[in-house]
Amino acid sequence: MLRSLPWALVPALVAFVLAPRPAAPWWALAWLCVAFVASRPWRRPAQQRGATLVAVVLAAAAALAAARARGLVDVAYRDDWPHVDLSQTNLEGEPPTWLEVAGVLRDAWVLGEYRVGEGELPDQSKAADAVLIPMTGRAGAIVTGGAVVVARVRSDHPRGEGVVVLRGHTEALAPELAATLVDLGGQASAPVRGVLLDTLQVPQHREAVTAAIVAAALALAAWITVGVARRRDGGVLP
Known part of the structure; x- marks a missing residue:
């Protein structure tokens, strides 16, 4: 399952790190599209394709949630207000x-x-x-x-x-x-x-922490789903 780490978790990590830039979610989703095409799901069995598509949706949701969470965290924990x-x-x-x-x-x-x-x-x-x-x-x-x-x-x-x-x-x-x-x-x-x-x-501290937990949960779900898809395909999914 460790081989699925970049595929499933990088979009959320990229979105969270680059979130102060408006285009951060789009960079994360672009990475996700490249990884999806590289995995060539159309050459996989139907069940494995379905799991891959679910992982893509979860990873995309995680990227968007991570960008939102970063914005909330930056404001909720900010000390240097103008x-x-x-x-x-x-x-x-x-x-x-x-x-x-x-x-x-x-x-x-x-x-x-x-x-x-x-x-x-x-x-x-x-x-x-x-x-x-x-x-x-x-x-x-x-x-x-x-x-x-x-x-x-x-x-x-x-x-x-x-x-x-x-x-x-x-x-x-x-x-x-x-x-x-x-x-x-x-x-x-x-x-x-x-x-x-x-x-x-x-945003309050609790709201920012909750948003970060949701983003992490979505990314983890995407990672697990990719692992499930790999096992269905004999462990050869990129």
């Missing part, structure tokens, strides 16, 4: 994908987020699934330059307790949401540029 203190500076330019922001949650302006089916109305008597709250450098401050930071947090997240430090995934805030949450008193000559800091997308 940091912005809104009391010292505004958020200028394009923010990094993951960002740590220090500021005050302006709980006077809160927009609830509800999960409802198509055509249904939210039951606002219940707690929202999440809320959007603008952040500023200090209470009563008005953002005069740069982007307006809007945090997406749980509805039960503490508010009005001074400066907080939040970590999250950044993305552009829809203009209509920025217009709803930010009031510039009719003085704005251009649309407000907002950045959404989504704290709910930050």
Whole structure:
């Protein structure tokens, strides 16, 4: 079974190691295609071909799962988060994908987020699934330059307790949401540029570890399946 190690496990290993690069899963799947063609399954008995195809599917799934696991691990165990203190500076330019922001949650302006089916109305008597709250450098401050930071947090997240430090995934805030949450008193000559800091997308340690275990289990299953296919073919599968 050791001879099946590169065939079955390399895609997941390659995807995990190279995952910071966007093309990592594709490199892993390319290796898998080459290994599959080299094994010439069309020249094998039907049962052995079936086992080989199952191994290919498992190895491909392991590669994709490994790339996802690496992304979760990198964020969940990251220590060097880019940091912005809104009391010292505004958020200028394009923010990094993951960002740590220090500021005050302006709980006077809160927009609830509800999960409802198509055509249904939210039951606002219940707690929202999440809320959007603008952040500023200090209470009563008005953002005069740069982007307006809007945090997406749980509805039960503490508010009005001074400066907080939040970590999250950044993305552009829809203009209509920025217009709803930010009031510039009719003085704005251009649309407000907002950045959404989504704290709910930050993976927890348990989530990252679970994803890594799933990827390893899929790779192990592919390895075992290749070993089964080899035994069915008298041990001659490359």
